[in-house]
Amino acid sequence: MMTRSRLCLAAVAVVVAFGQTAGMASAQGTKTIINAATVPKYPPFEFKDPASGKLIGFDVDIVDAIAAKMDIKVNWIDSSFDQLISSVETKRADVIVAGMADTPERRATVSFLDYLHANTVFFTLRANAARYPDLDALCGKRVATARRTIWPAAIEKWSDEHCTAAGKPAVIVVGTDGSPDTRLQLNQGRADAAVQGAETIPYQNSIEGNRYVILGKPFLVQDMGLGFARDDVQFGQKLKQALAALMADGSYQELLRKWDLTGSAIEQAMINGQP
Numbered sequence: 001m002m003t004r005s006r007l008c009l010a011a012v013a014v015v016v017a018f019g020q021t022a023g024m025a026s027a028q029g030t031k032t033i034i035n036a037a038t039v040p041k042y043p044p045f046e047f048k049d050p051a052s053g054k055l056i057g058f059d060v061d062i063v064d065a066i067a068a069k070m071d072i073k074v075n076w077i078d079s080s081f082d083q084l085i086s087s088v089e090t091k092r093a094d095v096i097v098a099g100m101a102d103t104p105e106r107r108a109t110v111s112f113l114d115y116l117h118a119n120t121v122f123f124t125l126r127a128n129a130a131r132y133p134d135l136d137a138l139c140g141k142r143v144a145t146a147r148r149t150i151w152p153a154a155i156e157k158w159s160d161e162h163c164t165a166a167g168k169p170a171v172i173v174v175g176t177d178g179s180p181d182t183r184l185q186l187n188q189g190r191a192d193a194a195v196q197g198a199e200t201i202p203y204q205n206s207i208e209g210n211r212y213v214i215l216g217k218p219f220l221v222q223d224m225g226l227g228f229a230r231d232d233v234q235f236g237q238k239l240k241q242a243l244a245a246l247m248a249d250g251s252y253q254e255l256l257r258k259w260d261l262t263g264s265a266i267e268q269a270m271i272n273g274q275p
Contacts, residue, residue: 031070031072031094031235032072032073033072033073033074033075034067034072034073034074034075034094034095035075035077035092035093035094035095036063036074036075036076036077036093036094036095036096036097037077037079037083037084037087037088037092037093037095037096037097037098038055038059038060038076038077038078038079038096038097038098039078039079039080039081039084039098039178040055040057040078041178041179041180042057042098042099042178042179042200043057043200043203043204044057044058044199044200044203044259044260044261045057045058045059045098045099045199045200046059046060046097046098046099055076057259058116058255058256058258058259058261059097059098059099060076060097061255061258061259062115062243062246062252062255063095063097063226065242065246065251065252065255066239066242066243066246067242069241069242069245069246070238070239070242077092077093079093079098081098081146081148081149081178082148084096084098084100084227085106085109085110085227088110088227088228088229089109089110089229091229094228094229094232094235095226095227095228095239096110096226096227096228097226099118099197099224100112100224100225100227101118101149101150101222101223101224101225102114102222102223102224102225102272102273103150103222106227107230107272109230110227110228110229110230111227111228111229111230111236111271111272112223112225112226112227112228112271112272113225113226113228113236113239113240113243113269113270113271114223114224114225114266114269114270114271114272114273115223115224115225115226115243115266115269116223116224116261116264116265116266117221117222117223117224117264117265117266118197118198118199118221118222118223118224118264119197119198119199119218119220119221119264120151120154120195120196120197120198120218120219120220120221120222121195121196121197121198121201121214121215121216121217121218121219122135122138122143122193122194122195122214122215122216122219123193123194123195123196123201123212123213123214123215124186124192124193124194124212124213124215125186125187125211125212125213126210126211126212126213128192129213129215131192132193132215134216135162135215135216135219136162136163136166136168138163138171138192138193138215139159139162139163139166139168139169139170139171140163140168140169140170140171140172141171141172141192141193142171142172142174142190142191142192142193143155143171143172143173143174143191143192143193143194143195144174144175144176144181144182144185144186144190144191144193144194144195145173145174145175145176145182145194145195145196146175146176146177146178146179146181146182146196147175147176147177150222151195151196151220152173152175154195154219154220155171155173155195156170156171156173158171158219158220159171174190174191179196179200182194182195182196183204183212187211193215198214198218199261199264201214202260203260223266223270223273225272226239236271237271240269240270240271241269243269244268244269247268247269252265253265
């Protein structure tokens with residue numbers, strides 16, 4: 001029978017061996033599972049199926065497909081939008097999957113695998129569309145949008161250029177807690193119009209009786225990216241190679257068709273806007 005002291009020594013040996021194995025894996029940049037932080041409130045990109053509660057969407061499908069190419073699994077983590085970048089910085093998550101725009105400001109803290117073009121638009125209730133024959137009619141109006149995104153600043157910039165500069169009243173930005181809250185403010189009359197990605201409107205119309213109408217053309221176009229740690233260059237390159245493989249074998253295009261996003265396809269996988 002093994003004595004207590006021998007048991008302790010054996011336990012220490014196991015811990016040391018495990019630590020060495022884990023250290024080797026970390027040193028080699030090897031991952032067998034990636035923690036993906038998401039905010040499942042932005043269809044058709046990431047949202048919960050109303051019937052089953054299952055996490056679905058284009059972003060979910062594309063990240064699962066990327067992981068399959070890398071021969072790793074995905075652990076999905078629900079988050080709030082304002083915690084996404086810090087979750088990567090503190091290593092609680094490996095990748096941000098939340099329809100996040102790749103911007104120079106965000107690149108100061110995380111890098112991005114660009115995977116989709118996104119078009120930001122003003123929209124309103126179809127019943128009120130006649131009030132806005134052109135975008136200038138939005139001057140002085142209340143426009144709702146998610147406060148933790150880049151959109152409030154983009155609206156203010158548009159307002160400065162198209163309203164204030166022309167001697168018209170500025171747009172009043174109504175900050176919200178996200179896409180569902182943005183539509184709630186619009187539907188309850190606390191906002192006259194709203195701003196979010198044009199790609200989201202067809203899905204909402206499909207489940208809300210064609211309730212919304214886009215006003216004018218996109219006033220902001222940027223790339224959406226999967227965020228990852230700036231110092232994890234090897235991981236970023238593996239993500240990029242996997243996305244490129246999905247583009248080459250047609251899987252990327254198939255997923256775009258599935259979610260009615262073919263107009264948002266990018267031409268090649270890029271990191272921080274660079275091939």
